[in-house]
Amino acid sequence: MDPKMPFFPTQTRFNFTQRTIQWISNESSFFYSSNTFITSEHMGTHIDAPYHFSSTGWKVDEIPLKHLISIHARVIDVSKQCQRNKNYLIKIDDVKNSDLIIPEIDENDGGKFLFVLIFYTGWTKYWPDQITYAGGESDIEFPGLSEQLATYLIDTYGDNLVGIGIDTLSIDYGQSKTYPVHQIFAKYNKYGLENLALVDSLLKNIDNDFFTLDIFPIKIGNGTGAPCRIIARIDTTARNTANWFGILLFFFLLFLIGFAVKVIYDFKYNPNKNF
Amino acid sequence: MDPKMPFFPTQTRFNFTQRTIQWISNESSFFYSSNTFITSEHMGTHIDAPYHFSSTGWKVDEIPLKHLISIHARVIDVSKQCQRNKNYLIKIDDVKNSDLIIPEIDENDGGKFLFVLIFYTGWTKYWPDQITYAGGESDIEFPGLSEQLATYLIDTYGDNLVGIGIDTLSIDYGQSKTYPVHQIFAKYNKYGLENLALVDSLLKNIDNDFFTLDIFPIKIGNGTGAPCRIIARIDTTARNTANWFGILLFFFLLFLIGFAVKVIYDFKYNPNKNF
Numbered sequence: 001m002d003p004k005m006p007f008f009p010t011q012t013r014f015n016f017t018q019r020t021i022q023w024i025s026n027e028s029s030f031f032y033s034s035n036t037f038i039t040s041e042h043m044g045t046h047i048d049a050p051y052h053f054s055s056t057g058w059k060v061d062e063i064p065l066k067h068l069i070s071i072h073a074r075v076i077d078v079s080k081q082c083q084r085n086k087n088y089l090i091k092i093d094d095v096k097n098s099d100l101i102i103p104e105i106d107e108n109d110g111g112k113f114l115f116v117l118i119f120y121t122g123w124t125k126y127w128p129d130q131i132t133y134a135g136g137e138s139d140i141e142f143p144g145l146s147e148q149l150a151t152y153l154i155d156t157y158g159d160n161l162v163g164i165g166i167d168t169l170s171i172d173y174g175q176s177k178t179y180p181v182h183q184i185f186a187k188y189n190k191y192g193l194e195n196l197a198l199v200d201s202l203l204k205n206i207d208n209d210f211f212t213l214d215i216f217p218i219k220i221g222n223g224t225g226a227p228c229r230i231i232a233r234i235d236t237t238a239r240n241t242a243n244w245f246g247i248l249l250f251f252f253l254l255f256l257i258g259f260a261v262k263v264i265y266d267f268k269y270n271p272n273k274n275f
Numbered sequence: 276m277d278p279k280m281p282f283f284p285t286q287t288r289f290n291f292t293q294r295t296i297q298w299i300s301n302e303s304s305f306f307y308s309s310n311t312f313i314t315s316e317h318m319g320t321h322i323d324a325p326y327h328f329s330s331t332g333w334k335v336d337e338i339p340l341k342h343l344i345s346i347h348a349r350v351i352d353v354s355k356q357c358q359r360n361k362n363y364l365i366k367i368d369d370v371k372n373s374d375l376i377i378p379e380i381d382e383n384d385g386g387k388f389l390f391v392l393i394f395y396t397g398w399t400k401y402w403p404d405q406i407t408y409a410g411g412e413s414d415i416e417f418p419g420l421s422e423q424l425a426t427y428l429i430d431t432y433g434d435n436l437v438g439i440g441i442d443t444l445s446i447d448y449g450q451s452k453t454y455p456v457h458q459i460f461a462k463y464n465k466y467g468l469e470n471l472a473l474v475d476s477l478l479k480n481i482d483n484d485f486f487t488l489d490i491f492p493i494k495i496g497n498g499t500g501a502p503c504r505i506i507a508r509i510d511t512t513a514r515n516t517a518n519w520f521g522i523l524l525f526f527f528l529l530f531l532i533g534f535a536v537k538v539i540y541d542f543k544y545n546p547n548k549n550f
Contacts, residue, residue, distance in 0.1 A: 002496030012293065012311040028453050031330045033499045036287035038313040044493075055306045069506060178303045216491035216504035218319075221277030224308045229491040229504075231344060 001037075001044045001227060006133040006195075008169050009140065011040035041225040045195045047163075047217045048171075052224040053179065053186035060223035063191060067162040070108070072115040073213040073232070074100060075198065075206060079122030082143040086135070087175055089146035090119055095153070099208055102160050116193070116213060117153065118165035119145065124198045135174055144173030150184040165193035196230065205234050276312075276319045276502060281408040281470075283444050284415065286315035316500040320470045322438075322492045323446075327499040328454065328461035335498035338466060342437040345383070347390040348488040348507070349375060350473065350481060354397030357418040361410070362450055364421035365394055370428070374483055377435050391468070391488060392428065393440035394420065399473045409444055419448030425459040440468035471505065480509050 007013045018036040023029045041060070042048065050057025076098045082088045095117075106113045121143045126132035135141025144166065153161060164171050164185060171192045172181045185192060193215065202211075212233040217226035282288045293311040298304045316335070317323065325332025351373045357363045370392075381388045396418045401407035410416030419441065428436055439446050439460060446467045447456045460467060468490065477486075487508040492501035 001493060011309070017313060018287065030328065030453065030458050032328060032454075033326060033330075034286070034315065034317060035495075035497075035499055036313065036315050037495065038292060038311065040309065040311050042309060051308060053305065053307060055308075178305065179307075183305050214489060214491070214506075216489070216506070218276060218493055218502045218504060220310075220312065222310075224310055227493045229493060231489075231491070 001039065005044055005128050006130045006169065007043060008040075008134070009137055011042050012038065014039040014043045039227070041220060041223055041227070042194070044227050045193070045197065045230060046225050046227045047215065048182065048186075048192035048194065048225045049223060050186040050189045050191060052192075053182040054189075057186045057189050058191075059221075060217055060226045061219045061221050063217075067114060067191070068215040068217070070233075071162065071213050071215065072106070072113065072210045073118055073165070074115060074208070074210050075118045075120050075203065076100070077120045077203075078143070079120055082121040082123070086141050086143065087173055088121075088143035089173055090121075090143065090149055091146055092149050092152045095149065102157065113160055114162050115157075115160060115210065116163045116165055116215075117157075117161060118193070118196065118198070119167075120198045120203065121167055124167040124196070127195075127197065134169055140169075140174035142168040142170075142174040144168060144176065145171050145181045147180040147184070150181040154184060154188050154190075161190060163191040163193060165196050167196045167198045168194065170194055193228070193230065202232050202234070206232075211235070276314065280319055280403050281405045281444065282318060283315075283409070284412055286317050287313065289314040289318045314502070316495060316498055316502070317469070319502050320468070320472065320505060321500050321502045322490065323457065323461075323467035323469065323500045324498060325461040325464045325466060327467075328457040329464075332461045332464055333466075334496075335492055335501045336494045336496050338492075342389060342466070343490040343492070345508075346437065346488050346490065347381070347388065347485045348393055348440070349390060349483070349485050350393045350395050350478065351375070352395045352478075353418070354395055357396040357398070361416050361418065362448055363396075363418035364448055365418065365424055366421055367424050367427045370424065377432065388435055389437050390432075390435060390485065391438045391440055391490075392432075392436060393468070393471065393473070394442075395473045395478065396442055399442040399471070402470075402472065410449055415444075415449035417443040417445075417449040419443060419451065420446050420456045422455040422459070425456040429459060429463050429465075436465060438466040438468060440471050442471045442473045443469065445469055468503070468505065477507050477509070481507075486510070 001014045003013065003015050005014060015038055016035045017038045021033045023031055047060060049060040049063060051059040076095060078090050078094050081094065102115065103113045105111065123133060123142055130137065133142065145164070171194065172179045182192065214231045214233065215228055217228040220226045276289045278288065278290050280289060290313055291310045292313045296308045298306055322335060324335040324338060326334040351370060353365050353369050356369065377390065378388045380386065398408060398417055405412065408417065420439070446469065447454045457467065489506045489508065490503055492503045495501045
């Protein structure tokens with residue numbers, strides 16, 4: 001998270017509202033630095049809680065840990081389609097063509113197989129440039145899921161699917177005004193992960209396999225969402241037969257954040273504030 | 276993190292500066308909620324980056340992932356000593372009596388054994404009451420590490436020790452004015468974890484063994500610290516011989532935050548602001 005991140009124009013951009021660096025000199029003097037920051041809950045790599053778009057949905061502090069920690073994840077690559085059309089709406093066929101097969105049970109605990117489906121649009125590579133990543137500040141352009149796909153995913157995967165991720169500003173495409181995909185997923189208590197950084201080292205190692213994600217939103221009481229750190233763990237035993245207990249490599253997606261709508265507001269009305 | 280959390284009086288308390296709940300009614304109307312929040316980097320369960328007290332120390336986005344993810348951790352219980360004296364300064368002997376033995380190498384990767392040392396003062400149980408947890412808002416009282424202990428830990432464990440955790444507001448005790456423990460650890464690029472929630476289910480299961488922590492601070496560019504989510508993974512194979520690949524149970528420490536110094540300031544100078 002930093003003030004130069006791409007942002008969704010309706011959201012309060014990440015910024016420091018106060019920075020302190022001081023060497024206090026009484027009996028002893030020492031270096032001390034501390035910041036206060038302000039941000040929308042929906043900046044940088046973040047989670048949308050179902051409550052963002054559903055009054056009865058889970059708030060960020062209510063999402064069960066088993067939906068966040070060691071959760072199965074699968075990436076679907078739609079980057080070619082999106083390269084041809086920056087306002088691409090990801091289709092049902094994009095999922096049907098991906099050989100996505102959900103195990104009957106979760107081998108780890110014998111329970112229901114819970115997973116997150118992540119769409120790789122290729123937008124990761126435009127980060128952190130507002131123009132290429134978001135299309136600018138007024139005419140917002142980037143790909144997203146189609147409403148039909150959202151409904152299809154709910155119908156097809158039901159309770160197995162706990163959330164959707166994407167490497168753009170929103171699971172709804174940039175041109176959307178009514179956010180149907182958000183509405184559909186929120187209604188069924190599925191969360192969204194936005195501004196994922198889908199790095200090459202991850203994509204190269206997962207093929208079309210499931211891997212494990214740890215999703216750590218800061219636990220904001222009554223939050224509609226929260227900045228997250230997200231780590232992908234890839235079990236390398238299946239690939240190189242080393243490491244007896246399935247020691248895990250990390251790659252990461254992730255993070256950073258943005259800017260100043262509110263801060264500008266503060267500057268304007270509150271010029272004496274210490275920035 | 277919520278506005279009712281205990282706080283360190285010099286820090287900007289967690290609060291929402293803006294809440295939106297709206298049903299937009301043009302062609303379609305729908306529920307939409309979104310918050311902006313403001314907080315010190317040092318509220319709730321959080322990490323102190325070395326840069327908090329050292330101009331040359333790592334900032335929060337510079338702390339190596341291997342110091343944060345799957346890091347070994349050990350708890351030292353000083354709750355009895357702290358119960359007798361709420362301004363207890365944890366002593367070198369408290370560590371010497373704990374049978375802390377550091378393996379020569381990390382079995383997982385053959386490298387140096389990196390670990391975090393966590394002090395359990397018992398203050399977890401006072402959360403979220405400002406009076407019992409912090410001693411109030413003016414006369415701050417809670418236990419912490421002695422300066423001698425900080426030096427001893429650096430001398431004894433060197434590069435093996437990557438950070439210190441505690442279930443109070445600060446690794447320096449409440450009465451401190453110069454924060455020598457912060458200064459010592461920052462100088463050696465060790466981080467601090469404060470306001471850990473050391474829950475019974477964790478403490479009951481770890482005895483005097485090492486366990487694994489995942490520490491996920493939000494990645495604030497140039498941050499002096501950041502709110503974290505922290506998960507303890509306990510390898511149950513060693514305990515019940517089930518689960519072939521060392522499937523992990525989670526317990527958690529963790530989180531929450533606080534309040535309003537800045538917000539009150541805003542209220543005062545900026546009464547038109549939307550809270």
